Amino acid sequence: MRLKDLLKYEKITLQCHDNPDADAIASAYGLYLYFKSKKKDTSIIYGGRNEIQKTNLKLLVEKMRIPMLFCAERDLYFRGLLITVDCQDGESNVTHFDSDALAIIDHHQVDGSAIKNRELTDIRPELGSCSTLVWDLLNQEGVDANNNIKLSTCLYYGLMTDTGNFIEAKHPLDKDMRDSLKYDKPFINQLINSNISLKELEIAGIALIRYVYNRDNRFAMIHAKPCDPNILGLISDFLLQVDVIDTCVVFNETPDGYKLSTRSCIREARADELIEYLTKDVGDGGGHLDKAGGFISKHKYNVIYKDMDIDSYVGMTMNRYFASNETLDASELDINDGSFKKYVKRSATMGVLDLTNLWDIGTPVTVRTRAGDVNTKIDPKYYVMMDASGKAYSISRDRFTKCFKLTGEAYHNDTDYIPTLRNRLSGESRGLEKYIKNCISIKKSYVMAKELEKQVKFFSSWDEESYSLGNKGDYIVARTDDKNDLTIVTREVFMNNYEKC
Numbered sequence: 001m002r003l004k005d006l007l008k009y010e011k012i013t014l015q016c017h018d019n020p021d022a023d024a025i026a027s028a029y030g031l032y033l034y035f036k037s038k039k040k041d042t043s044i045i046y047g048g049r050n051e052i053q054k055t056n057l058k059l060l061v062e063k064m065r066i067p068m069l070f071c072a073e074r075d076l077y078f079r080g081l082l083i084t085v086d087c088q089d090g091e092s093n094v095t096h097f098d099s100d101a102l103a104i105i106d107h108h109q110v111d112g113s114a115i116k117n118r119e120l121t122d123i124r125p126e127l128g129s130c131s132t133l134v135w136d137l138l139n140q141e142g143v144d145a146n147n148n149i150k151l152s153t154c155l156y157y158g159l160m161t162d163t164g165n166f167i168e169a170k171h172p173l174d175k176d177m178r179d180s181l182k183y184d185k186p187f188i189n190q191l192i193n194s195n196i197s198l199k200e201l202e203i204a205g206i207a208l209i210r211y212v213y214n215r216d217n218r219f220a221m222i223h224a225k226p227c228d229p230n231i232l233g234l235i236s237d238f239l240l241q242v243d244v245i246d247t248c249v250v251f252n253e254t255p256d257g258y259k260l261s262t263r264s265c266i267r268e269a270r271a272d273e274l275i276e277y278l279t280k281d282v283g284d285g286g287g288h289l290d291k292a293g294g295f296i297s298k299h300k301y302n303v304i305y306k307d308m309d310i311d312s313y314v315g316m317t318m319n320r321y322f323a324s325n326e327t328l329d330a331s332e333l334d335i336n337d338g339s340f341k342k343y344v345k346r347s348a349t350m351g352v353l354d355l356t357n358l359w360d361i362g363t364p365v366t367v368r369t370r371a372g373d374v375n376t377k378i379d380p381k382y383y384v385m386m387d388a389s390g391k392a393y394s395i396s397r398d399r400f401t402k403c404f405k406l407t408g409e410a411y412h413n414d415t416d417y418i419p420t421l422r423n424r425l426s427g428e429s430r431g432l433e434k435y436i437k438n439c440i441s442i443k444k445s446y447v448m449a450k451e452l453e454k455q456v457k458f459f460s461s462w463d464e465e466s467y468s469l470g471n472k473g474d475y476i477v478a479r480t481d482d483k484n485d486l487t488i489v490t491r492e493v494f495m496n497n498y499e500k501c
């Protein structure tokens with residue numbers, strides 16, 4: 001769906017979810033400015049029981065002069081197009097209003113049943129915020145948010161608050177928006193310093209004295225009362241400072257699920273992995289080694305854990321995480337002990353990139369793909385290689401010439417994001433579509449590999465800070481030309497890329 005496709009409607013109403021948050025307000029505001037600029041009769045509404053009360057949100061709406069209309073009545077009919085923004089009609093936190101036509105612009109997980117008209121729907125659950133989605137839609141129409149500081153500030157704050165200070169922003173588009181927006185810093189600071197009400201201070205205080213501590217695994221958990229999700233992060237940051245607490249999880253209930261925040265200060269447990277473990281099959285989450293956040297959908301939870309209350313689930317899952325995790329150090333393994341078998345790599349097309357075509361030698365740059373960010377410097381001795389999932393790494397020109405040849409075809413990527421290169425000195429960013437060339441390996445490459453019989457935390461010889469989690473059925477892989485270079489490869493990737501000799 002393109003925004004210009006919606007211009008056939010003369011009257012457009014943007015509806016935020018009840019109790020709108022900063023992301024809903026910012027997203028609606030971005031769309032409002034676009035439709036207003038096209039001379040449409042546009043308004044922003046929200047329903048529910050309460051008008052906006054939080055200080056930071058009131059400040060945002062007042063300072064930016066966002067015309068938010070509170071509709072206390074339920075039986076309203078909107079002529080023209082109604083767009084639910086940062087939410088979907090039919091959800092419990094969205095007051096239903098009738099309209100001539102309905103569109104959805106959202107980034108939440110769907111169960112799919114509610115969507116009647118896919119042509120008027122853009123739902124991208126992979127994005128950290130609806131603000132990112134609106135920013136992308138505006139870019140598609142040639143609208144640069146940086147031409148309006150009010151808009152850029154709103155979008156920045158929307159992403160920031162929806163991703164726990166950017167911790168959960170894992171899609172490259174989220175990072176692109178964060179890095180490119182020129183926002184009003186003093187105002188963002190003012191918002192940060194009016195984030196908590198006295199009522200929420202009390203909620204946080206009560207939460208802190210109701211901790212549950214697990215002595216065996218040195219973790220703490222807290223089930224907080226409903227509050228702004230950002231407060232969960234504050235509580236967990238505080239908890240982690242306790243001497244006997246190594247990891248923690250703080251969570252609370254929302255209308256359609258549970259928000260969770262995890263923290264870790266030890267090498268043996270990663271916060272982002274804890275959140276993935278806690279939300280596996282019932283939601284999603286992400287973050288960094290030390291901080292992460294996520295969401296469990298009630299809909300999905302009830303399918304699997306209907307008879308279990310959330311406290312038991314979180315406690316049980318945390319214990320299971322610690323119980324099932326053994327550590328495995330690369331230095332303890334001997335690939336010649338007979339347990340490793342020889343495999344050959346299937347030839348696959350890859351992308352190759354010569355960074356010297358983009359900026360001067362020595363420039364610090366970030367290669368951004370769907371698989372993540374890789375920081376490097378432009379060096380004439382190296383190329384950057386990319387696989388179909390976007391995973392990028394550098395390769396010496398010598399090695400490339402020995403092992404690969406260009407196919408002459410266009411590079412194709414299986415993901416929803418075209419890789420970009422960001423100049424870390426100037427902040428400039430360029431799409432890499434026309435610079436990446438397709439190549440194929442000409443040498444057979446062999447590995448030694450061993451299937452994992454149980455879940456392990458694997459510590460490689462080259463990264464002392466963190467580990468990768470290997471699940472039962474995944475493989476430990478050693479490149480035969482470098483016996484120290486052991487990595488974990490997921491079962492799916494291994495099966496797709498290697499075959500037994």
Ligand SMILES: [Mn+2]
Nearest residue numbers: 023086130162
């Ligand atoms: Mn949102």
